Amino acid sequence: MHKGFAPGDYALIESIPEALSVTDNVCSSVNVGSTKTGINMDAVAKMGRIIKAAAEETKDRDCIGAAKLVVFCNAPEDNPFMAGAFHGTGEPDCVINVGVSGPGVVRAALSKAGDCNITEVADIVKRTAFKITRAGQLVAQEAAKGSVFLLVYSTFHSHQHLLSATLLHIFLRKWVLSSAVLTAQLLALLSSMTLLRKVELWLHLMLVVFQVHLFLLLRTLV
Amino acid sequence: MINSHDILETISMIDNENLDVRTITMGISLLDCIDSDIDKACDKIYDKICRYAKDLVKTGEDISKDYGIPIIHKRISVTPIALVAAACPTKILLNLLKLSTKRLKLSV
Numbered sequence: 549m550h551k552g553f554a555p556g557d558y559a560l561i562e563s564i565p566e567a568l569s570v571t572d573n574v575c576s577s578v579n580v581g582s583t584k585t586g587i588n589m590d591a592v593a594k595m596g597r598i599i600k601a602a603a604e605e606t607k608d609r610d611c612i613g614a615a616k617l618v619v620f621c622n623a624p625e626d627n628p629f630m631a632g633a634f635h636g637t638g639e640p641d642c643v644i645n646v647g648v649s650g651p652g653v654v655r656a657a658l659s660k661a662g663d664c665n666i667t668e669v670a671d672i673v674k675r676t677a678f679k680i681t682r683a684g685q686l687v688a689q690e691a692a693k694g695s696v697f698l699l700v701y702s703t704f705h706s707h708q709h710l711l712s713a714t715l716l717h718i719f720l721r722k723w724v725l726s727s728a729v730l731t732a733q734l735l736a737l738l739s740s741m742t743l744l745r746k747v748e749l750w751l752h753l754m755l756v757v758f759q760v761h762l763f764l765l766l767r768t769l770v
Numbered sequence: 771m772i773n774s775h776d777i778l779e780t781i782s783m784i785d786n787e788n789l790d791v792r793t794i795t796m797g798i799s800l801l802d803c804i805d806s807d808i809d810k811a812c813d814k815i816y817d818k819i820c821r822y823a824k825d826l827v828k829t830g831e832d833i834s835k836d837y838g839i840p841i842i843h844k845r846i847s848v849t850p851i852a853l854v855a856a857a858c859p860t861k862i863l864l865n866l867l868k869l870s871t872k873r874l875k876l877s878v
Binding site for chain 1: 786787795801839848851858
């Protein structure tokens with residue numbers, strides 16, 4: 549409502565404090581201004597009172613209602629960050645957004661680089677950000693595949709009771725992750741994942757066979 | 771090409787340098803749920819969000835378990851409710867919010 553109020557906007561804004569107080573996981577956001585059109589000061593005045601009302605409605609819960617309410621200027625239409633996330637009108641029917649946190653990674657990369665000029669710093673940050681982003685992309689694509697992958701993975705998770713097998717599993721999956729991060733060749737990634745999991749399953753089977761043989765041998769000796 | 775240094779570097783990023791996935795956010799358009807009947811609108815919203823996001827948390831947890839990379843939050847975002855509720859009489863806007871969010875217990 550950065551230019552004015554539509555008929556339902558007042559009622560919607562009035563309902564925000566109660567909606568935030570009766571729900572646990574709901575967040576809300578309102579856009580009251582933009583660089584192009586300026587700030588709707590009526591909306592600003594209204595939202596000031598709404599924020600106070602949201603805090604009062606949840607005063608028995610550390611005023612959490614106000615923390616779940618965002619007032620924007622220049623709200624982007626594809627914002628996935630809470631509490632102001634919303635799905636803009638220009639977006640497709642359904643999208644997956646992944647937020648990756650990697651300040652520790654950038655810090656470590658810069659500390660390893662030692663003394664360098666601003667161009668080198670920019671280059672290190674750019675290369676590190678690329679690797680971090682690739683990890684996020686991999687997770688997003690896996691999430692988008694959803695239940696198809698769950699079916700495949702559940703087959704292999706049933707063997708995780710063996711310590712050695714679990715360690716091997718962790719190593720293999722991290723190797724696969726690195727493949728994705730560093731090459732971004734998804735077809736190659738999928739085929740390598742399948743191959744690695746076949747190897748892992750084969751090792752599980754061989755381990756079980758070995759344990760059976762060992763048991764029989766010990767039994768014979770005793 | 772993949773080399774051992776790059777592989778170890780990525781493992782180190784996850785294990786030692788706090789690389790994690792903060793959120794997976796599923797954005798769902800509710801524009802096709804617009805209806806002048808408040809109950810129908812609520813039903814459409816409920817059905818659509820459940821259809822798209824019913825396995826979101828489970829999928830996130832399984833990806834996290836499988837790749838060893840922490841995924842902290844799983845959540846959804848939707849079309850601004852002001853647009854979806856524009857077709858309803860203004861006095862029942864609150865009902866739309868409360869009905870849909872209470873039934874879902876999700877972020878809207």
